[in-house]
Each structure stands twice: as C-alpha cells, then as structure tokens.
Amino acid sequence: MSDSYKPARKRRGVALPVVIAGGLSSLLLAFSLTPTFSALTAAITNSANTAGTGTLVMTETSSDMGTTCTSGATGSATCSTINKFGGNTASSGYMALKPGGSVTSTxxxxxxxxxxxxxxxMGGGTCTMSTNGTVNGSATQAQLCGKFNLVITAGGTSVYTGTAAAFAGTTTTIGSGVTAGSTVTIVVKITLDSSADATYQGLAITQPITWTFGA
Structure with missing residues (x-):
C-alpha cells in the first residue's frame, strides 16, 4: 500500500506548480489588457487650416481708344479692340500713312x-499684308513688312527697335516682372519708311503682339 501511495503524491506535487504558473500568467494577461486612465489631459484642435490659390490676371487699357481687355478666368484672351499700330478708325490716320509718316499709340x-x-x-506675331483701297502697289508682303519700322518702349525703356518683318517671331523679356496691382505703360510707334515709293501704296499690314505674365 505504501508503494502505490507515493507515486500519486509525487504527481500531485508536480501538478501544483503548473497550476500556479498558469494562474499567474492569466492574471498578468488580464492586467495587460486592462485600459489605463490619466487623471490629467490637454489637447488642441486646429479647426481652421485653409489654403487657396492666387490669381494672375492681365488687364490692358488703351487711353487712345478708351478700351479695356482682360485675360479673364482662362488665363488668356484675344483682344481685337486695341490697335497698337494706330487708332480705332481709319480717320485717325493709321491707314493713310505716307512715306516718313508715323502713328504713336499708348x-x-x-x-x-x-x-x-x-x-x-512681349512676343511678335507674323506680319501679313492686305489691300487698303482700290489702288494698290505691287510690293510683296515681305517688302511691305520691311518698310514699317517699330519703336516699342515699356515704362520708358526701349524694348524693341526694328522693322515689323524682323519683329515677327521674337520674344522679349520686359523688366524683372510686375508685382500685383502694378501697371506698365507701353508706347508703340510705327513709321512708314521714307524710302517707300508708289509700289507700296494702298497696302496694309497686320501683326499681333502677345503680352505674357509668368509666375
């Protein structure tokens, strides 16, 4: 009887530490899952974080013609109501130049x-020729564009001097930019060369100029 009793006692001695160890592990796990709370907290929420886009808008105004053009919401526009090679009507003289004659626009x-x-x-466009009246000379487009001389100033500084033919395809940087709200005065003087003869009569040129802001 004593021999069969001892093994059972031994088994119970081994099982007890295992049970105790398992219980401690469960207790530690329970503590680790228990949320902790602080008695003091401090917080700031920034609720008005905003950002926006600025605008780059060009407005051109002719004091000679009382006309204003704006680049608008799309960023570009074509303005056909400001004629920088002369006035807004033929009676202003821009379509009746004689050799050596000139017209100035601001x-x-x-x-x-x-x-x-x-x-x-400032970008110079293609110079094209058309007829101006019933009597027309025989000059070619290239010859006619080469007989019109341009002097363009910006803010009192010369930015182009040369023929309309040479102006085509050029891009000229004016100053170092234009701050918001600032204005630059542009003066364009066009002169029919004094060497023009009868072969240049009754003809006209058209040449676009593109002004561009970059930011």
Missing amino acids: VTIKNSGTVDASTFT
Missing part, C-alpha cells in the same frame, strides 16, 4: 491679380 498693362508676375514678356 496702352497700360496691369497685373490686376493677387500674385506677383515674376516674368513679363
């Missing part, structure tokens, strides 16, 4: 947006 270009323009450029 416009202002304003940065009417909210951001500064870091660059301001």
